[in-house]
Amino acid sequence: MLICVVPVRMTEAWLITHEQPIRQAVGNPNGTAPLGLPKTKDIESSPDPKEILFAALKAASGLNATRKRQFNPHQFRHRVSELTEDLKPLRKLKSFQQLEAQIKKHLATLA
Incomplete structure (x- = not known):
């Protein structure tokens, strides 16, 4: 089954919830440089999540x-989503909660 998702805001907002996938995406998983990621509660109100992600990718590169x-951070942003396994931080975001609820509702209608 395939479910297409069209985010209301930039997808990058969901990619800045934790730093490990960002570090792994650029091939520097043990890096220690600060990435400047916002607190989870501030992510959805960040004016430019894409710029935050790109700056974090550059910082993580070492x-x-x-x-x-x-x-070129563009070539790594999709890799961050592939490496994100822990959805716990995302579940703190209202937009992600809404997405999960909509998917569950849709799946319930198929059962």
Whole structure:
């Protein structure tokens, strides 16, 4: 079964809930550089989640300033979603709660 999801806001807001998938996506899972991610309660009100994600990917890369300028975060953003296994932080977001409720409702009608 396939369920298509069209997010109301940028999908990147859901990708900045925890740092480990971001670090793994850029191939630096043991990095320690601060990523500047907002607190979970502030994610949905962040003005530009895409910019936050891209800055976090650059920071997580561990590259020096020169190489960071050449770093293309676009190629890593989809990898973050693939590496996100723990949905617990997402379940704190109202938009994700609504998505889960809608999916459960739809699945119930199919049963």
